[in-house]
Structure formats: structure tokens, C-alpha cells
Amino acid sequence: MQQPNTIALDGMGGDHGPSVVVAGAAISLERHPGLSFLIAGRPSEIEAELEKHPVLKAKSRILPTDIAVAMEDKPSQALRRGKGSSMWLALEAVKKGEADVAVSAGNTGALMAMAKLILRPMADIERPGIAALWPTIESECIVLDVGANIGATARQLGDFAMMGAAMARALFHIENPTVGLLNVGVEDIKGADEVKQAHAWLKDAKLPLEYKGFVEGDQIGQGVVDVVVVEGFAGNIALKTAEGTARQVGQYLKDAMRRTFFSRLGAFFASGGFKVLKHKMDPRRVNGGTFLGLNGIAIKSHGGTDAYGFASAVDLGYEMAQSGLIERLEEDLSTFHAALGAEIEEDKS
Numbered sequence: 001m002q003q004p005n006t007i008a009l010d011g012m013g014g015d016h017g018p019s020v021v022v023a024g025a026a027i028s029l030e031r032h033p034g035l036s037f038l039i040a041g042r043p044s045e046i047e048a049e050l051e052k053h054p055v056l057k058a059k060s061r062i063l064p065t066d067i068a069v070a071m072e073d074k075p076s077q078a079l080r081r082g083k084g085s086s087m088w089l090a091l092e093a094v095k096k097g098e099a100d101v102a103v104s105a106g107n108t109g110a111l112m113a114m115a116k117l118i119l120r121p122m123a124d125i126e127r128p129g130i131a132a133l134w135p136t137i138e139s140e141c142i143v144l145d146v147g148a149n150i151g152a153t154a155r156q157l158g159d160f161a162m163m164g165a166a167m168a169r170a171l172f173h174i175e176n177p178t179v180g181l182l183n184v185g186v187e188d189i190k191g192a193d194e195v196k197q198a199h200a201w202l203k204d205a206k207l208p209l210e211y212k213g214f215v216e217g218d219q220i221g222q223g224v225v226d227v228v229v230v231e232g233f234a235g236n237i238a239l240k241t242a243e244g245t246a247r248q249v250g251q252y253l254k255d256a257m258r259r260t261f262f263s264r265l266g267a268f269f270a271s272g273g274f275k276v277l278k279h280k281m282d283p284r285r286v287n288g289g290t291f292l293g294l295n296g297i298a299i300k301s302h303g304g305t306d307a308y309g310f311a312s313a314v315d316l317g318y319e320m321a322q323s324g325l326i327e328r329l330e331e332d333l334s335t336f337h338a339a340l341g342a343e344i345e346e347d348k349s
Contacts, residue, residue: 011041014105024310138223
């Protein structure tokens with residue numbers, strides 16, 4: 001890389017644009033003082049926000065453009081009209097080697113379409129996936145795919161397993177991460193054919209991971225495995241259901257603690273515990289989905305997050321870049337595809 005520890009930001013992405021992007025970058029810079037930033041977008045708007053953060057301003061360069069991808073744009077529209085947009089320039093900086101990672105809070109479909117076009121999928125990868133961090137009782141796990149694709153073949157599920165394991169090694173520093181396939185039951189006879197076939201391959205192949213078999217939805221939060229593999233439709237529903245449930249439980253607790261004088265008194269004495277609970281359940285803390293399977297690192301932040309949440313996405317990008325994720329992932333995928341080829345030839349004979 002020409003500029004080590006440089007992160008490219010889509011300055012116009014998300015519901016709030018530069019106000020959140022710049023403020024989030026400033027928070028992340030406090031945590032990682034060695035970072036520098038390329039911020040793509042309308043110079044007048046970005047400069048106005050940078051004036052509020054002098055330290056960040058000194059370590060940032062603006063990539064000027066007046067083009068921004070709208071949140072409602074379809075991927076096809078974004079590709080036709082989005083060349084030279086803030087999203088495009090952030091991804092292009094990674095391709096050119098000017099940045100280690102791109103972060104955007106913009107349109108998910110547009111970001112994936114542009115990332116595939118600009119960064120290109122790795123060799124033999126049919127479909128890149130989006131991996132999300134998921135809070136668990138133990139600590140955190142990785143779940144993918146959470147929305148990049150609708151449906152997945154057995155081979156693609158196998159690719160997701162290898163991608164997730166590589167990310168777990170990078171983030172959790174575990175040499176042989178545990179991996180499970182999300183299914184409607186733990187018995188071998190249950191599930192769609194694609195899931196059962198992927199299960200058979202992962203169970204028999206010698207891979208740099210510890211395959212634990214099927215896991216059910218209620219086990220994700222228990223932290224029974226480091227990586228949960230699922231096709232994108234179900235994965236996205238599971239993710240948003242979990243986020244909604246966390247907000248629902250939080251509201252239940254607030255309402256219950258305000259009902260009577262004694263409940264309010266109890267809440268006062270338990271305030272320390274509630275702060276810990278709030279921190280653990282805060283989706284902003286684990287904001288950011290990593291696009292895996294591309295020749296470069298791209299991070300998708302939630303479009304409606306605030307500066308704290310966007311900073312979490314930037315932090316995730318920093319950790320992914322520091323870990324050498326791409327190189328390790330290429331090696332792991334090569335191992336899996338070689339093992340898969342041997343399995344297929346054996347089945348034919």
C-alpha cells in the first residue's frame with residue numbers, strides 16, 4: 001500500500017451524510033491515532049464538518065465529487081449513474097492501493113454491485129457475502145451471509161464457511177475457529193438439500209477450521225460457534241429480527257422500571273448493571289458488515305447509525321486491514337476448493 005493505515009470513506013453515504021461520517025471518523029482516529037482518511041464527497045459539506053475536528057482535518061484528504069448514490073437507487077441504476085460518485089471513489093481508492101479499506105453507510109445493493117465491479121471477486125468465488133458481528137453470551141460470533149445474496153448453493157455455503165473462519169482468525173485470533181451451518185434442526189436429515197450437501201463436504205474435508213455441524217437460530221446468541229453460516233435471505237431476516245428484539249426488550253425494561261415508585265427505586269440501585277446490559281445490547285457497538293470474497297476490503301455501515309456506530313464500522317475496517325485478511329482468505333479458499341474438487345471426483349468414481 002502507498003499509504004499504510006489509510007481508510008477511504010463514502011462521505012455522502014447513509015441517512016445523515018457527512019455529519020455522521022466525519023464525526024465517526026474523528027472518534028475512530030482517537031482510538032487509532034495512526035490512521036489517515038480519504039473522504040469522498042462534496043467538498044463544501046465535508047470541509048464544514050472537518051472544521052469541527054481539527055485533528056481529523058490534518059489527517060484527511062477530500063476526494064471531490066458532486067455525485068452521490070441515493071439510498072433508494074437500485075443496484076443497476078447505481079452502476080449506470082454512479083461512476084465518479086462518493087461511493088465509487090472510496091472503492092476505487094482501495095483498488096488503486098491508495099487506501100487499505102473502504103467504508104460506506106450507503107445503499108447496500110449499490111455498494112455490493114460497485115464493489116464487485118471495482119474490486120472484483122477472488123478467484124473461484126461465485127458470490128461474495130456480507131459478514132456481521134453478532135453479540136453472544138460468550139463474546140461475539142460472525143454470521144454470514146446477512147444479505148448480499150438470496151439463496152446459496154452448497155459450494156457457496158462452503159465458501160462462506162471459509163470466509164467466516166478467515167475473518168474469525170483475523171478478529172478473534174483463533175487458529176481453528178468453530179463453524180456451524182444454520183438449519184431448522186441439528187439432525188443430519190433436516191434442512192434443504194444445499195445445506196445438507198454443504199454439511200457433508202465440511203464434515204469430511206480437512207480444512208483450517210473446526211466444523212461443529214448444524215446449529216439452530218436460538219443457539220447463535222449462546223455463542224456455541226465462532227462462525228454461523230447461512231444463505232443471505234434467512235441471514236438478513238435473522239439479523240434484523242435480533243436487532244428488533246433487542247430494542248423491544250430494552251423498551252420493556254424501561255417501561256417496567258418506570259411503573260411504580262419502588263420499581264424506579266430498584267432501577268436506581270441497579271443502574272450500574274443496566275449500563276452494562278445497555279452496552280452489550282447496543283447494536284452500534286458491532287455496527288459494520290464486511291464484504292468477503294473480494295480483492296479488497298469494503299465495510300458496510302448501517303445507514304441510520306450515528307457517529308458512535310459509524311466509528312465502530314471504521315474500527316472494523318482498520319482491524320480487517322491490519323490482520324492481512326485478504327492474503328489469508330485466498331490461501332484458505334484455495335485449500336477448500338482443492339478439497340472440494342477431490343470430494344467431487346471421489347463421488348463420481
